[in-house]
Amino acid sequence: MKLFKLFEGKTFKIEPGLTRIKKACEKLGNPQNKFPSILVAGTNGKGSTCAFLENIFRIHGFKTGLFTSPHIVEENERWQINRKHIENRKLEEYIKQIKPLIQKYELTYFEASTLLAFKYFADEEVDIAILEIGLGGRWDATNVATPEISVITNVSYDHMHMLGNTLEKIAFEKTGITRVDKPAVIGRNQKEILYWLKERKIKEYYVKDNDFFIEKICLDMFNYKFRNYSLNNLKISLIGDYQIENASTAITSFLIYSEKNNINVNKDLIKQALIKTFWPARLQKLNNNPITYLDGAHNKEAIEKSLATIKKLYPDKEITVLFSGMKDKEIKENLEIIFNYTKDITFTQIPVSRSIDENYIKEIFGNNFIFIKDIKEALLEVKEKSKKEEKIFLIIGSLYLSGEVLKHFPP
Structure with a gap:
């Protein structure tokens, strides 16, 4: 219980x-x-x-x-x-x-x-x-x-x-x-x-x-x-x-x-x-091929710092992002920060009622976005894409997303 x-x-x-x-x-x-x-x-x-x-x-x-x-x-x-x-x-x-x-x-x-x-x-x-x-x-x-x-x-x-x-x-x-x-x-x-x-x-x-x-x-x-x-x-x-x-x-x-x-x-x-000292989902490195990081950042300052750190670590590498978050967060503002670093974003849905969903993203971007509802499927697809294109794979937007990722792919 x-x-x-x-x-x-x-x-x-x-x-x-x-x-x-x-x-x-x-x-x-x-x-x-x-x-x-x-x-x-x-x-x-x-x-x-x-x-x-x-x-x-x-x-x-x-x-x-x-x-x-x-x-x-x-x-x-x-x-x-x-x-x-x-x-x-x-x-x-x-x-x-x-x-x-x-x-x-x-x-x-x-x-x-x-x-x-x-x-x-x-x-x-x-x-x-x-x-x-x-x-x-x-x-x-x-x-x-x-x-x-x-x-x-x-x-x-x-x-x-x-x-x-x-x-x-x-x-x-x-x-x-x-x-x-x-x-x-x-x-x-x-x-x-x-x-x-x-x-x-x-x-x-x-x-x-x-x-x-x-x-x-x-x-x-x-x-x-x-x-x-x-x-x-x-x-x-x-x-x-x-x-x-x-x-x-x-x-x-x-x-x-x-x-x-x-x-x-x-x-x-x-x-x-x-x-x-170890603390999960704080720029936690999950994989080397492709280089994959998991981060629970969910506000503008934290997302900015995480992405800036990635660029310092890998200045010559492009980044692809798997993103989800909660509707009560400043999703649009958070995404504006991410767009300063990459336009390569895939969205997914966390299995809780507060999570953003396809309709929520559609209100922001119209039909110009990639959305994969199932987190495991999204992870595998973006992972393969990152590997093929030799990009850094960053999973970010929510600690709840981090939890779901670690359930599927424990370190």
């Missing part, structure tokens, strides 16, 4: 607020307060930052809890201890425990997922839990935790129908995870974030390019400096300038936590952690 099965066919009027999740947590004895935690918010890079941060803690001997969303292939991915997914048997036990609370307080799927994470991590007595914000921050269910550090990777345009249509409004929501008396780490120096930190009277915060610094050597290597810490020739397993940003944010968060908790920092272990 999976948690999402309890929610199939149900519709929820999602109302902002933490009342429901707080009441449910109280009934379980507030498990979220029984372990130290770090909250990670931001438009892009949350998952990768969580992955880097968890690995750094774990390689230093910590028993780690990791809660992220959405899952890519299996629901169990959402709840991890020491990077091992929760077992089916345990998952079923926890679902039985929290089912009455889900029904009593009419919890949403994400609230229920969060409640399960809190209980699981408390029962397993983790040393630290890394909690990824689901949406926004201020009213996110994870925000009932009491974080030792709040991390904000960056703000950009996504989920505007819920978070607001300006960076100022989005930053207001995301800085809602900060605490006046606890440190915050900011992965990108953006005036909108800094404004709200000051307005919220956050006493201690550390900002990239103000407090910690990076020197990029290449797409997967950099030097790092924060106070008296210098780390040189750091190599990361995840590709891209933005992953260097995420890695440096994770390092800073760990160093601050270590200082406040008298933990011995081992620079060699940090280096090992960065090179060993």
Whole structure:
């Protein structure tokens, strides 16, 4: 039994607020307060930052809890201890425990997922839990935790129908995870974030390019400096300038936590952690013939960065794209970014109700497009085309698309 099965066919009027999740947590004895935690918010890079941060803690001997969303292939991915997914048997036990609370307080799927994470991590007595914000921050269910550090990777345009249509409004929501008396780490120096930190009277915060610094050597290597810490020739397993940003944010968060908790920092272990960190569907290389990358980018900034990275890696190669996405995203704007790099796009449909379909694409392009509904068929056809034409094959547009691809063609 999976948690999402309890929610199939149900519709929820999602109302902002933490009342429901707080009441449910109280009934379980507030498990979220029984372990130290770090909250990670931001438009892009949350998952990768969580992955880097968890690995750094774990390689230093910590028993780690990791809660992220959405899952890519299996629901169990959402709840991890020491990077091992929760077992089916345990998952079923926890679902039985929290089912009455889900029904009593009419919890949403994400609230229920969060409640399960809190209980699981408390029962397993983790040393630290890394909690990824689901949406926004201020009213996110994870925000009932009491974080030792709040991390904000960056703000950009996504989920505007819920978070607001300006960076100022989005930053207001995301800085809602900060605490006046606890440190915050900011992965990108953006005036909108800094404004709200000051307005919220956050006493201690550390900002990239103000407090910690990076020197990029290449797409997967950099030097790092924060106070008296210098780390040189750091190599990361995840590709891209933005992953260097995420890695440096994770390092800073760990160093601050270590200082406040008298933990011995081992620079060699940090280096090992960065090179060993894996996070699926973030420019994940699937194949060498043709060269194939899978990326879950689904907003303008993320798509731009992914395509720019591909061109840096293969400046003399053309790109062919397999694309799908959700109707509530800025599909037209996302495609405009892709068209700056290639006109060779094939569309497919994700088997969920929110996915774009042939009619949706027809409204944008008329009849001038290629659409293959079945993802497996689309993958095989575009793969053969890329191979024949010696192009880079990029699958992009949605984490849900990434999940479907990995189901058919696991790495």
